[in-house]
Amino acid sequence: MTQNQAYSHKHLNSACLDTTYASVHQGLNKSVDVLIIGAGASGLYCAFTAAQRDRSVLVIDHANKAGKKILMSGGGRCNFTNYVVEPENFIGSNAHFCKSALTRYNPWEFIGLVEKHGVPYHERDYGQLFCDDSSKDILNLLLDECSEAGAKVQLKTDIISIKSLPQDNDKQGFIVETSKQTIHCHSLVIATGGLSIPTMGATGFGYEVAEQFGHQIIKTSAGLVPFTFTDKVGEVIASLAGISLDVIAFNERISFPRPMLFTHRGLSGPAMLQLSNYWQVGEAIHINLVPNVDISELLKQAKAQHPKQLIRSILTEYFPKKLLLALQDLHWSDFKDKELANIKDEALDTIGDKINNWSIKPSGTEGYRTAEVTRGGVNTDEVSSKTFESKKQPNLYFIGEVLDVTGWLGGYNFQWAWASGKACGEVV
Known part of the structure; x- marks a missing residue:
């Protein structure tokens, strides 16, 4: 024209x-x-x-x-x-x-x-x-x-x-x-x-x-918008709807220390909305669920000092019970009833990384329907x-x-x- x-x-x-x-x-x-x-x-x-x-x-x-x-x-x-x-x-x-x-x-x-x-x-x-x-x-x-x-x-x-x-x-x-x-x-x-x-x-x-x-x-594209998930992780996230916690959401380009909210459709809250502006379809996002604590070091110290304890006992102060049990099923189900003394340090490092650097791939976002802005x-x-x-x-x-x-x-x-x-x- x-x-x-x-x-x-x-x-x-x-x-x-x-x-x-x-x-x-x-x-x-x-x-x-x-x-x-x-x-x-x-x-x-x-x-x-x-x-x-x-x-x-x-x-x-x-x-x-x-x-x-x-x-x-x-x-x-x-x-x-x-x-x-x-x-x-x-x-x-x-x-x-x-x-x-x-x-x-x-x-x-x-x-x-x-x-x-x-x-x-x-x-x-x-x-x-x-x-x-x-x-x-x-x-x-x-x-x-x-x-x-x-x-x-x-x-x-x-x-x-x-x-x-x-x-x-x-x-x-x-x-x-x-x-x-x-x-x-x-x-x-x-x-x-x-x-x-x-x-x-x-x-x-x-x-x-x-x-x-x-x-x-x-x-x-939709900006400042919640992420959606369609895989098994998505089912877990939906089951936790209503739970919020302070996290650091990040990717290779930027990070945001902000609250995150689990919803029936996926992940929302300021941390997710901010990161969505810097996300492209197909990319993974990373979430530090306990920003101020090195979880692998925490678990290894607990292993030395309280060898008979379980992983969930050590982490109970950091998560609501429902979220802790969901993370257990996702990340250490094979060790959920094992005492720390019977878990190798390498496994504790892996579990710690899953918590401090939880990597998940959204299927998309909620789109313009709920987006605060347009990129x-x-x-x-x-x-x-x-x-x-x-x-x-x-x-x-x-x-x-x-x-x-x-x-x-x-x-x-x-x-x-x-x-x-x-x-x-x-x-x-």
């Missing part, structure tokens, strides 16, 4: 899209400086930032509520940022892309906005900041800022077509036909997010718009890191999750939304 062809939503009848520029222009019934598609975190932040510069701004979204993902985030408390945000907390094909915006908009600026609006908040582990009361406080903050600055938000609005206008035209920019009106805008901002949690209204719309204007999409997205090599303007189409901008920038769990993806929305809002 060429740049001057109209984008058509695949669920709509293509016959209704045979509209020439002239006829669309005649039917024009709204004109704004900035049109933002997507009433989520980055879109709303961009909206009031631009409106504060006396730009006329309209935000449109197909959903019936603004900020649906904001409302459900953080278990309804919205982990809105983190005290420490570094470029290393983000992944993408261009590791340097996120640096400019993050440097220009640090967490303290958003914290200042939170305090300005009197939103009570608290810190949890690893610098994570959450609302004391409700995620609604963050959404209301954004909507209040939009209202005060004069940015309008229009919901229940579907996009029918997007057409770029010739650069030499007096009304350069875009003609956007929607289910409610035809809009001319000078700047068009795509803030539609990724594919995560489709029940919240997530679609691939932003990627399709990017492709319409010649952008490459870095392959997308991949619009290729950032084709977007300005300072303004977020497309390098392929003047006056077209991409912000937030639709880009190939994915943050860790812990408030980083919200900080990216604020930072990219602010940087874009300052120039559109």
